[in-house]
Amino acid sequence: MGFQRPPSYKEKQQSVPKTTKDVEDKGDSFTNTRIPHLSPCTNDPIALDSNYNSWVAEHPSALGSFDRMMKAGKRKTIVVFLDYDGTLSPIVDDPDRAFMSVEMRAAVREVAKHFPTAIISGRSREKVKDFVKLHNVYYAGSHGMDIMAPARPLIKYNDGKRQTVAFDKKESEVLFQPAKKFLPTIQEIFKILEEKTKKIQGAMVEDNSFCISVHFRQDYGMLEEKVKSVVENYPEFHLTEGKMVLEVRPSIEWNKGHALEYLLDTLGFSNSGDHVLPLYIGDDRTDEDAFKVIRSRGQGYPIIVSSIPKDTRASYSLRDPSEVLAFLLRLGKSKKASPSRRSGFRSKGIGPRLV
């Protein structure tokens, strides 16, 4: 089977335009409610709904398409990838309080019992693990630059060079950290940014191990200027933007898309061809890299979480974390045992521990 496109899908431009992101990202931030049937620009409820409806026609609801998706996934292994902020937890003002609901945790736990499941977040791996608190999922932090994955020997990455892997205590999982050499510099930049932004109202610098988030709530212009002036001095780093956040990242060829491929590989699905269907749910721009990989594999389900129309590589959509919850509950209930689990995935000690 080929790429799981919704029937009404039309090929769209692959880039995410800079011009729309401010309105879009700020528009669906800081709300736990269903989106705003109000346009951020015109305050016009009808205009937004009709825009949204025509966008959804091109990116059908993953809930509405659930049965069809599961039918297409019959006799295949669905591997589930989940973003954290804005996907499993609602976007809230205080990044330290982006808690996941008890229901969401139970739904993810249930899904992970039946499908290999990984969470790929921009947060540090430890932090996202702390929020999620599940033992039966894999975690990739720092936008995929810090992965705890099943142990597989001789993993070839980075221009074909062997990647050195460090075994953790259990020795069934290994740490993969392609940006490790940048750690001391990242710490240095973190301290400078904290110092330079401490007087800017609403600014908050977050240490995400292999990347740094600088949150802004006001004074965006001044903050951007300061952050840029710091990053300019570090040619091996660059700046990206998320939802009311600037992110400093090492300039390596590694993103959430690479992390998805790496995890598929280490989970034992690299040669599974048509038999594996990666399903990725995410809401932000960094998730587009994972959507792109699913598209280029020609198989799987890239699902964007958005309550406003967005240019995206995803094929399906969910409005907000409450719809993500509904989708995961259905997925968990579908109890489709994956072939790999049935064929002793766990008994080889490769799979995640169940809670």
Ligand SMILES: O=P(O)(O)OC[C@H]1O[C@H](O[C@H]2O[C@H](CO)[C@@H](O)[C@H](O)[C@H]2O)[C@H](O)[C@@H](O)[C@@H]1O
């Ligand atoms: O890849 P993700 O798991 O989605 O992480 C991306 C960033 O998420 C967090 O920031 C966002 O969510 C916060 C809590 O809702 C919100 O306050 C902030 O404005 C958003 O940008 C996290 O704090 C960042 O470090 C992550 O990079």
